[in-house]
Amino acid sequence: MFDYYVYIVRCIDHSYYTGITNDYERRLTEHNLGHDSKSYTYSRRPVELLYVAQFNDVNDAIAWEKRVKRWSRKKKEALINRDYDQLPRLSKKIFNKHNLSS
Numbered sequence: 001m002f003d004y005y006v007y008i009v010r011c012i013d014h015s016y017y018t019g020i021t022n023d024y025e026r027r028l029t030e031h032n033l034g035h036d037s038k039s040y041t042y043s044r045r046p047v048e049l050l051y052v053a054q055f056n057d058v059n060d061a062i063a064w065e066k067r068v069k070r071w072s073r074k075k076k077e078a079l080i081n082r083d084y085d086q087l088p089r090l091s092k093k094i095f096n097k098h099n100l101s102s
Contacts, residue, residue: 008076
């Protein structure tokens with residue numbers, strides 16, 4: 001049985017990259033060494049590991065990675081900072097009353 005990890009790194013340009021791996025320490029090294037010239041992080045090195053979540057089931061890890069990738073920057077920052085109480089608030093879409101159809 002393998003462990004799987006969903007991770008978030010901060011790139012040198014302050015953007016975030018979310019990924020999945022079975023060895024996050026190796027993957028962090030690969031990101032920083034520029035293992036893949038076509039990867040998002042290649043031109044944004046070095047990267048810094050900010051968040052890791054461990055899963056026993058690869059399907060759970062994939063689902064979590066896909067979910068987090070869709071999140072806003074503020075919501076990812078709440079997760080990184082373990083400010084879990086903010087996650088529901090940051091999930092709510094704010095509608096401008098002038099954009100609503102009657």
